[in-house]
Amino acid sequence: MDSLGLARWQFGITTVYHYFFVPITIGMAFLVAGLQTAWYRTGKEKYLRLTKYFGKLFLINFAMGVVTGIVQEFQFGMNWSDYSRFVGDIFGAPLAIEGLLAFFLESTFLGLWIFGWDKLSKGVHLATIWIAAAGTLLSAYFILAANSFMQNPVGYQYNPLTGRAELTDFGAVLTNKVALVTFPHTIAGAFITAGGLVLGIALWNLIRHAQRDADAFRSAAKLGAATVVVAAALLAITGDRQAKVMTEVQPMKMASAEALYTTTEGASFSIFSIGTPDGSEETFSIRVPKVLSFLATGDFNGKVEGINDLQSAYAAKYGPGDYSPNVAVTYWTFRFMIGIGMFGALIAVWAWWRIRKGKGFSGKLAWWAAITVPFMGLFGNSFGWVFTEMGRQPWIVFGLMPTAAGVSPSVSATEVLISMVGFTLVYGLLAFVEVKLLLKYIKAGLPEIPSAPGSGTDSSTESEDERPMAFAY
Amino acid sequence: MELTTVWFMLIAVLWIGYFVLEGFDFGVGILLPILGRDDRERRVLLNTIGPLWDGNEVWLLVAGGATFAAFPEWYATLFSGFYLPLFLILISLILRNVAFEFRGKHDDVKWRAWWDRAIFFGSLLPAILWGVAFGNIVGGVDIDADKEYVGTFFDLLNPYAILGGLVTLSLFVTHGAVFLSLKTLGDVRVRARAIALKSGLAAAGLAVAFLTWTYFQRDGAQHAGWFMVLAALAAVSLLAGLEATRRGREGWAFIGTAATLALAVTSLFTVLFPNVMPSSLDAAWSLTTTNAASTHKTLTIMTWVAAIFTPLVVLYQGWSIYVFRKRLGVQHIPADSPVVAAAEALTKAAANTTP
Numbered sequence: 001m002d003s004l005g006l007a008r009w010q011f012g013i014t015t016v017y018h019y020f021f022v023p024i025t026i027g028m029a030f031l032v033a034g035l036q037t038a039w040y041r042t043g044k045e046k047y048l049r050l051t052k053y054f055g056k057l058f059l060i061n062f063a064m065g066v067v068t069g070i071v072q073e074f075q076f077g078m079n080w081s082d083y084s085r086f087v088g089d090i091f092g093a094p095l096a097i098e099g100l101l102a103f104f105l106e107s108t109f110l111g112l113w114i115f116g117w118d119k120l121s122k123g124v125h126l127a128t129i130w131i132a133a134a135g136t137l138l139s140a141y142f143i144l145a146a147n148s149f150m151q152n153p154v155g156y157q158y159n160p161l162t163g164r165a166e167l168t169d170f171g172a173v174l175t176n177k178v179a180l181v182t183f184p185h186t187i188a189g190a191f192i193t194a195g196g197l198v199l200g201i202a203l204w205n206l207i208r209h210a211q212r213d214a215d216a217f218r219s220a221a222k223l224g225a226a227t228v229v230v231a232a233a234l235l236a237i238t239g240d241r242q243a244k245v246m247t248e249v250q251p252m253k254m255a256s257a258e259a260l261y262t263t264t265e266g267a268s269f270s271i272f273s274i275g276t277p278d279g280s281e282e283t284f285s286i287r288v289p290k291v292l293s294f295l296a297t298g299d300f301n302g303k304v305e306g307i308n309d310l311q312s313a314y315a316a317k318y319g320p321g322d323y324s325p326n327v328a329v330t331y332w333t334f335r336f337m338i339g340i341g342m343f344g345a346l347i348a349v350w351a352w353w354r355i356r357k358g359k360g361f362s363g364k365l366a367w368w369a370a371i372t373v374p375f376m377g378l379f380g381n382s383f384g385w386v387f388t389e390m391g392r393q394p395w396i397v398f399g400l401m402p403t404a405a406g407v408s409p410s411v412s413a414t415e416v417l418i419s420m421v422g423f424t425l426v427y428g429l430l431a432f433v434e435v436k437l438l439l440k441y442i443k444a445g446l447p448e449i450p451s452a453p454g455s456g457t458d459s460s461t462e463s464e465d466e467r468p469m470a471f472a473y
Numbered sequence: 474m475e476l477t478t479v480w481f482m483l484i485a486v487l488w489i490g491y492f493v494l495e496g497f498d499f500g501v502g503i504l505l506p507i508l509g510r511d512d513r514e515r516r517v518l519l520n521t522i523g524p525l526w527d528g529n530e531v532w533l534l535v536a537g538g539a540t541f542a543a544f545p546e547w548y549a550t551l552f553s554g555f556y557l558p559l560f561l562i563l564i565s566l567i568l569r570n571v572a573f574e575f576r577g578k579h580d581d582v583k584w585r586a587w588w589d590r591a592i593f594f595g596s597l598l599p600a601i602l603w604g605v606a607f608g609n610i611v612g613g614v615d616i617d618a619d620k621e622y623v624g625t626f627f628d629l630l631n632p633y634a635i636l637g638g639l640v641t642l643s644l645f646v647t648h649g650a651v652f653l654s655l656k657t658l659g660d661v662r663v664r665a666r667a668i669a670l671k672s673g674l675a676a677a678g679l680a681v682a683f684l685t686w687t688y689f690q691r692d693g694a695q696h697a698g699w700f701m702v703l704a705a706l707a708a709v710s711l712l713a714g715l716e717a718t719r720r721g722r723e724g725w726a727f728i729g730t731a732a733t734l735a736l737a738v739t740s741l742f743t744v745l746f747p748n749v750m751p752s753s754l755d756a757a758w759s760l761t762t763t764n765a766a767s768t769h770k771t772l773t774i775m776t777w778v779a780a781i782f783t784p785l786v787v788l789y790q791g792w793s794i795y796v797f798r799k800r801l802g803v804q805h806i807p808a809d810s811p812v813v814a815a816a817e818a819l820t821k822a823a824a825n826t827t828p
Contacts, residue, residue, distance in 0.1 A: 070533075070563060078553055078560075081552065085546055088542070088546070089767040090771070091541070096539045096778075099534045100535050100786065103534055103535070104535070107531050115797060119797065166768050167770050410622050423563075426564060430567075437575060437578050441578075469520065472520050
C-alpha cells in the first residue's frame with residue numbers, strides 16, 4: 001500500500017478509536033454532574049455514591065480520550081501536510097480555539113474535581129464538574145466547525161498567488177449550516193452512548209445483585225433509560241435535518257447512502273438488500289416506498305439525484321475522474337448507524353417501562369439488554385463517522401481538494417507504516433487494559449462513603465494538615 | 474508591530490508555558506524510580522503533579538494548534554519533517570498519561586511496576602526529544618524550495634541537537650527536583666533537594682555549552698546580541714535557583730528554575746527570528762514569520778481570541794495550583810490495600826537481608 005492508503009487507514013484507526021472515548025466523556029460529564037447536583041440538592045447518600053461510581057468510570061475513559069486526542073491534532077501536520085498548508089488559514093483557527101477555550105477548561109477543572117473533594121466547598125466543587133462539562137460542548141462545537149469546512153467549505157476564497165484557501169468570513173465558518181445541524185446530532189449521539197452505558201451498568205447490577213443497592217441502581221437505570229430515549233428522539237429529528245442539508249451540499253453522499261444509481265422521484269429506502277458488492281446491481285431487497293425522497297427532500301415524491309448523474313455532472317465540472325465514494329461502505333454504515341441506534345432506544349423504552357411499573361429485572365432477556373445497550377450508542381457513533389468521512393471521498397475538502405493531494409509528500413510509506421503499527425499496537429493494548437479496569441470497577445459496585453472526618457466517631461487527634469487525601473493516585 | 478511578529482511571540486509564550494509547566498512533571502516522572510524508594514513515596518511524587526499534569530499538557534496542544542492557525546507552513550513542515558521523533562513523543566505521552574490514571578486502580582505490585590516504567594520512559598523520552606527538536610529548529614535542517622524537509626530521521630540526531638536534548642533533560646530533572654522539594658515533606662524533600670543541586674550543576678554546564686554553540690551556529694542572526702543577553706540571564710537564574718536550593722529557599726529556587734526555562738526558550742526564539750525554520754540548504758528557502766504565516770485576517774481574529782482567553786487560562790490554572798499548594802508527605806497518602814502493603818513489606822525485608 002502506498003503512503004496515501006496507509007495515511008487514510010491511520011486516520012481511520014486513530015479517529016474511530018478516539019471516538020470511542022469522546023462521546024462517553026461528553027455525555028458522562030453531564031450525567032455525573034447531574035448526579036452530583038442531585039446529591040447537592042437532596043443530600044441523599046445514594047446520589048453521592050452513584051457520582052463516585054460513575055465518576056470513576058468516567059475518569060478511566062477520560063484519560064484515554066485525552067491521549068488519543070493529541071494524536072488527532074498532530075496527525076494533520078504529520079500525515080496530511082499539504083492539506084494543512086492548503087487549509088491552515090481557515091482550519092487551524094477552530095483547532096487552536098478549541099484548545100484555548102475548551103481543553104484548558106476541561107483538563108484544569110477536571111483536575112480540580114478529581115482531587116478537590118476535600119479542598120473545595122461543596123458548591124464550588126460541584127461547579128468544577130459543570131464547567132468541565134461545558135468545556136466538552138465547546139470542544140465539540142469548534143472541532144465540528146472545522147470538520148464541517150471539509151464537508152461544505154464556506155467563508156473562504158481560493159488565492160491563486162499563494163495556492164491556498166484563505167479565510168474571508170470567520171462567522172460563516174462558525175455558522176456553516178453543516179456545523180449547525182451536525183453539532184446537535186453529535187451531542188445527542190454522545191448522550192445516547194453515555195445513557196446506554198449508565199443504563200447497561202445499572203441493569204447489570206440489578207440483575208446480578210438484586211439485593212445490593214437496588215434503590216440507587218433503579219435511579220441510575222431510570223436516568224440512563226430516560227437519557228437514551230430522549231437522545232434517540234433528538235437523534236431522529238436532527239438526523240432528518242442533517243439528511244436534508246447533506247442532500248443539498250453533498251448529494252453524492254446521500255445517493256451513496258442508498259446506493260441509488262439513477263435519479264429517482266419518490267425514491268424508496270431499502271432496509272436490507274443483497275446485490276453485487278458495490279451495490280450497483282441488486283438481487284433482493286426489503287424496501288419502504290418513498291422514504292428516501294422524504295428523508296432527502298422532505299417530500300415523499302421529491303427527486304433524489306443518482307450516483308450516475310452526479311458522476312457525469314462532477315466529471316464535467318472538475319474534469320475526468322471517479323467522484324463516488326465506496327458505495328458498499330456508505331450504504332451499510334448508514335443502515336447500521338440508524339438500525340443500532342433504534343435498537344438501543346427500544347431497549348431503553350422497555351427498561352423505562354419496567355421501572356415505571358415497579359417491575360424488577362432478571363432472566364436472560366434482561367441480561368442481554370444490559371450487555372448490548374452500551375454498545376448500541378458506541379458503535380452507532382462509529383458507523384456514523386465512518387459514513388460521514390468515507391462519504392466525503394474522494395475529497396478531503398469537498399469540491400476543493402482531492403484526498404490524494406493532501407497527503408504529506410516528505411513522509412515515506414515506511415514511516416507511516418511504522419507509526420500506524422505502533423499506534424495500533426498501543427491502542428490495542430490499552431483497550432484491553434481499559435476494558436479490564438472498567439469491568440473491575442463495574443463489578444465492585446457502589447463505593448462506601450467514609451464518615452466525614454472530624455465528625456463525632458472520629459476520635460483521632462491528628463490535625464487537619466495530617467489527614468490523608470480524599471483522593472490520591 | 475506586525476501581527477506575524479506578535480504571533481511569533483505568542484507561540485514562544487505557549488512553549489514557555491509548556492516547558493515551565495510540563496517541564497516539572499517530566500522531571501517528577503523521571504525522578505519517580507530514583508526518589509521514590511517505596512510505593513508510598515512514589516505515590517507522594519505522583520500526587521504532587523496529580524491534579525496538574527493534564528492542564529500542563531494542554532499548553533502543548535495549544536502550541537500545536539496555534540502554530541497550525543498562525544503559521545500553517547511551519548506546522549506542516551515541522552510535523553511532517555520531524556515525523557518519527559514526534560511519533561515517539563506521542564507514544565511516550567500516551568503511555569505516561571494513562572499510567573498516571575491506571576497505576577493506582579489495581580492492587581498488584583507487578584501492575585504498578587509496569588506503569589512506573591511507563592511513567593519513567595514516557596517522561597524521559599520526550600524530555601530529551603523536545604530538546605532535540607528545538608536544536609534542529611534553531612540549528613536549521615534540510616528544507617527544499619517547496620518547504621519540504623528532505624533530510625532523514627538520523628540527520629535529526631546530529632550532535633548539536635543531541636546536546637540540546639541533554640540540556641532539556643537535565644533542566645527538566647532539575648526543575649522537577651526543585652518542584653518536589655517545594656511540594657513534599659520529610660525524606661523525599663531532603664533527597665529532592667540533593668538531586669536538584671547535582672543535576673542543576675550538570676544542567677548549567679550543558680546549557681552554557683549549548684547556548685555558546687548556538688551563538689556560533691546562528692552566526693549573524695538578526696538579534697545575536699539580545700540572544701547573548703537572554704542566554705546569560707538564563708544561566709544566572711539557574712545558578713540563583715541552585716543557590717536558593719542550597720539555602721533551603723524552595724519557593725525562590727522554583728522561581729529560579731522556571732525563569733531559566735522561560736529565558737532559555739525566549740533566547741532561542743530570539744536567535745531564530747525572523748526565521749521559524751531556517752533551511753541549511755539555502756537561506757532563501759528558510760521558513761520565516763512572513764512566508765509561513767496565515768493571512769492578516771486570520772491573525773487578527775486569533776489575536777482577539779488569544780488576548781481575551783489566555784489571561785483567563787493563566788488565572789484559573791493559577792487558582793488550581795493555589796488550591797493544591799499544600800506539601801505532601803507519606804502521611805497524606807491513603808493507606809495501601811493489604812495486598813500491596815504486604816508485598817512492600819516483603820521487598821523491604823528482602824532488601825534488608827541481602828547486603
